[in-house]
Amino acid sequence: MKEIEKELLNILRNTPNQEFEILEHVGTGSYGKVFKARIVKTNELVAIKVIRLEAGEDLTDILNEINFLRSCEHQNIVSYKGCYMRKGNVKGQIFIWIVMEYCGGGSIESGYKHLHQHLEEKEIASILKECLLGLEFLHCCNKIHRDIKCGNILLNDEGIIKLADFGVSTQISKTFSKRHTFIGTPYWMAPEVITSEQRGTEYDFKADIWSLGITALEMAHCHPPMFDVHPMRVLFMIPTLPSPSLGNENW
Numbered sequence: 001m002k003e004i005e006k007e008l009l010n011i012l013r014n015t016p017n018q019e020f021e022i023l024e025h026v027g028t029g030s031y032g033k034v035f036k037a038r039i040v041k042t043n044e045l046v047a048i049k050v051i052r053l054e055a056g057e058d059l060t061d062i063l064n065e066i067n068f069l070r071s072c073e074h075q076n077i078v079s080y081k082g083c084y085m086r087k088g089n090v091k092g093q094i095f096i097w098i099v100m101e102y103c104g105g106g107s108i109e110s111g112y113k114h115l116h117q118h119l120e121e122k123e124i125a126s127i128l129k130e131c132l133l134g135l136e137f138l139h140c141c142n143k144i145h146r147d148i149k150c151g152n153i154l155l156n157d158e159g160i161i162k163l164a165d166f167g168v169s170t171q172i173s174k175t176f177s178k179r180h181t182f183i184g185t186p187y188w189m190a191p192e193v194i195t196s197e198q199r200g201t202e203y204d205f206k207a208d209i210w211s212l213g214i215t216a217l218e219m220a221h222c223h224p225p226m227f228d229v230h231p232m233r234v235l236f237m238i239p240t241l242p243s244p245s246l247g248n249e250n251w
Contacts, residue, residue, distance in 0.1 A: 019039060019040055019041070020037045020038065020039060020040065020046070020048065020099075021037060021038045021040055022035050022036075022037050022048070023035070023036045023037055023038055023045075024036050026047070032049055032050045032051040032052060033049070033050050034047055034048065034049050034050075035047070035048045035050065036102060037099075045102040045104070046081055046099050046100065046101065046102050047078075047099070047100045047101065047102045047103070048097050048098065048099050048100075049097070049098045049100070050095055050096070050097055051095070051096045051098065052093065052094075052095055053093070053094045053095075053096065066083050068141070068143070069083075069098075072141070074133075074134060074137040075133070075160060076130050076131070076133045076134030076137070076160070076161055076162060076163060077134050077137060077138070077162060077163055078100050078101050078103065078154060078162045078163065078164040079100065079101040080098075080099075080100055080101075081099040081100060081101065082099045083096065083097065083098055083099065084096070084097040084099070085097070100164070101156070101162070103154035103155055103156045103157075103162055103164070104155075104156065104157040105154065105155025105156060105157060105159065106154065106155065107150060107151050107152070107153060107154050107155075108127060108150040108151075108153045108154075108155070108219065109149070109150035109151040109153075109218075110151075111155070112150070112219065112222050113222070117222070118219065118220050118221060118222050119219040119220065123219075124216055124219045124220060126161075127153065127161055127219065128212065128216060130160070130161035131148070131153060131161060131163060131212055131215075132212070134161070134162070134163040135148075135163070135205075135208050135209075135212070138163075138208075139205040139208070144203075144204070144205055144207060144208055145163065145208045145211075146193070146207070146208070147165055147188075147211075148163075148188060148208055148211035148212050148214075148215055149187075149188045149211065149214070149215055149218065149224070150215055150218050150219060152164050152165040153215070185231050186231055186234050186235045186238065187214065187224040187225065187226060187227060187231070187234060188211040188214045188215060188218075188224055189207075189210075189211065189235075189238060190203065190206070190207035190210035190211060190238075191210075191238050191239040192206075192207060193207050194235055194238055194239050195239050213243075214244070217244060217246060220246060221247075225244035226238075226244075
């Protein structure tokens, strides 16, 4: 553990407050809070995800993911700016700051909620095309996103689609599963992902393709299938029901 901490310290810096001005809180997920911030020296806007690790939690996965994020460059992937580590007030507590590209257009989810209407077929097709390019890159790097949904598909100021929330947050799920029954909401999960832990089986990149299909339905209906069913019940329903379909209404 000491060697891992030492290697992390070679990557992470300890004084993020001196480099960033926090502007506003823009979201909260299973893994931490996300803030809009400004780099003081350059005035560049960034998004900062703050993840809290408790005393004794393993840092190995975080180190592996930071190394991946540093080399992850693709037009349809939110770009990585840097990582920082701060010690908390509680002994052994660590805060990881993950600094990423700020996407001023917001998420596809926030877009359809703001418009109060579903997306058109051409819009859905365009978004899916760029998502597939981003997923192709990740899969070629032997990475599975694991959390494809409209809330994690962002638009930058130029209107380019960016996949977000795949890095550290997905790889430390084993750590956080000690504190949560399951990570996130299950509506977009592939059946094999839900059953993998129970059956001791594995899943591959095709799980992302399932989630992207559910995301297409979300864009068409402004919600995923079974959105009005309790998440715990959905966990039992997805592996047993037929694959959801678009339906005929308005299409």
